[in-house]
Amino acid sequence: MADGGDRDLAHDESRRLRTLREYRILDTAREPGYDRITKLVADLFDAPIALVSLVDDCRQWFKSSFGLDVPETARDISFCQYVIAESEPVMVPDAQVDPRFEQNPLVTGEPHIRFYAGVPLRAYNGAILGTLCIIDRKPRPTLTPRELERLEDFAAIIMAEAELHRAGIERDAARHMLERALDFSGVATWQLDPRTDALRWHGAVAELWGADYETALATAEQAFARIHPEDHGVVRAVLDESIANGTPYAVEHRILHPERGIRWLSIRGDWDVRTNDAMLTGVSIDITEQRNRRDNDTILMRELHHRMRNLFATVGAIISLTRHAATDVDDYVERISSRLDALNRAQNVLLGANFLTGSMHALLREVEAAFPRITWSGPDLELPENAVVAMALLFNELATNAVKHGALASEQGDVAVDWTQEADDVPDRQFRLTWTESGGAPIAGPPNRTSFGTLLMERSVRNNLGGTIERRWEPGGLVCTITLPARWRDA
Incomplete structure (x- = not known):
């Protein structure tokens, strides 16, 4: 029980000291409002000394003092500590005959206290911050109930003044916090x-x-x-x-x-x-960033609409031209499906970026996923939308032909795709891509007729990319070389 009581007392004292510091009144300058009250109290009770005493952890500090020059005294010799401990008014008619105070240096020496009456200064949460007290150098009878009530009224006035000070501090702190929040927001x-x-x-x-x-x-x-x-x-x-x-x-x-x-x-x-x-x-x-995003979204939607129109036009042309090249319905469906897959690969690359450009590496990864025995190497380049579609169709036609008639028709065959792009400082710099088939069945030579796929490749390279395409049928398989003006930047 004793240990529990000590913990409660320590908790209460800690709470009291935190409350005292909330008021930020310790060690502040003298204020006329408090001094008027101590002077009035001293006159009203005909006492030589009146104090507004705030009790800290190791001292009592006087916010206002009438008739006493020292600013503070040690807490362990203060009379006010008893008001804190008992949580009620304390009156000492004659300190020299009171066992608690007869040896106190404030009694045996200056200011030679004989009479003391102190009432609590209660904070908003009930914590006692200190006292309003009157002191005399000669013994006096205890205060009457009416006199004690008056002293407590003055203590309430003092706390009202302190509350205004605390409220002002909280208001200023809240205003500062709001201003800081506005700054950061x-x-x-x-x-x-x-x-x-x-x-x-x-x-x-x-x-x-x-x-x-x-x-x-x-x-x-x-x-x-x-x-x-x-x-x-x-x-x-x-x-x-x-x-x-x-x-x-x-x-x-x-x-x-x-x-x-x-x-x-x-x-x-x-x-x-x-x-x-x-x-x-x-x-x-x-809202600058929001406006920019809104404007960019509008531009992007317009560009996407334009790209979709181009895509539908490309699909329409493929459907129309494939119809003339197909030998029967099954062949027609197969060719259409293959070319639509190529367009889908191109769209996957564009959707993985920003709809407007695509990565060369991303496109080759799509091709490799569809045709696993194709390997590739070269710098990653940023291709515009039309180039992504043209290259996707080109790779699809080459790979489809390799599966049907070339290296990929044999389990031992494979395809290597390599490309380079000349440096920026080279005049008329070129992009060169080589499609090399190897390991397949021997090829007698070029086909007897030009297929729609060949026409599609040539149109993609010459018309859409502004380059040239050269095909050679080597004993080991087809070697296709594509040369274009180097217009693409590194991805």
Whole structure:
């Protein structure tokens, strides 16, 4: 039980000290409000000494003292510690005959205390921060209930003053925290007085409007000078309507930021109506990135629509031309399916990037997945959409022919695809790709007739890519060399 009681006392004392520090009153300068109370209490009770004493962990410190010059004394010799311990008023009629105080240096020496009456200074949560006390150098009878009640009333007045101080500290801390939060959130708050045109700012104003906002944006007219000239008319119309009709203010416009160039801001505000005036209060938020994304999305959708039209046109041409080359329905379906697979590989590459360009390596990985005995090597290049489609169709025709008639028709055959691109400083630099089949059955020579697949390859290389294609039927298999102007950059 004793151990539990000690823990409770230690917990209560820790809570009391934390509460005392909340008020941030220790070691502050003297204040007229407190001094008037101690003087009034001393006069009212005809006491030579009156103190507002705050009890810290090892001392009692006097926020106000009447009739005593020392600023503090040690806690272990203080009378006020007993008020803290007993949590109620303490009165000592004659300290010289009280066993608790007869040897106390404050009794045996200055200020020679004989009479003491102290009442608690209770905080908002019940913790006792110290005392309001009166002291005399001669013995006196205890205070009457009425006198004690008056002393407690003065203690309540002191705590009301302390509460105002604490509330002010909390308000300032909350305001500082809010301003810091606004700074980090990238939001600037503003308030416009329409009668004087004055603007007040808080938050991330420097980030959104410019570091010179305090002098350069003190009025709405000055703020208009920072708005993009093309947006003046819209902003003026919305503001005039809001002022005339008392309606909320909402507009998006550009500003000429002195450090960051043209920025887009979203402005929202509403009226704060008071007794004799109304203030337009609102926020500014930077939406430049959102606007850029919106514009980019619009461009991308237009580009995607254009690409889809091209894709449908390509599909239509393949269907139409394959019809003339097919020998029967099954052959027609097989050829169409193969070429649509090639287009699908091209679209997979484009979808894996940004719809507009694709990686050469990504395209060859798609080809390798469809035709596992094809190996490849070369630098990764960024191909535009039309080149991705053309190269996908080209590889498909070459691979399909290799499966039917070339190296891939044999289990021992394979295909190697290699390409290089000349350096930037080489005049008329070239891209060269070689398709080399090996290990298949011996080839007698070129086919007897030109197939649609051959025409499709030539059209892809010459018309779409602006290059040349050369095919040689070596004893080991087909060798196809493609030469193009080097227009593609490294991926």
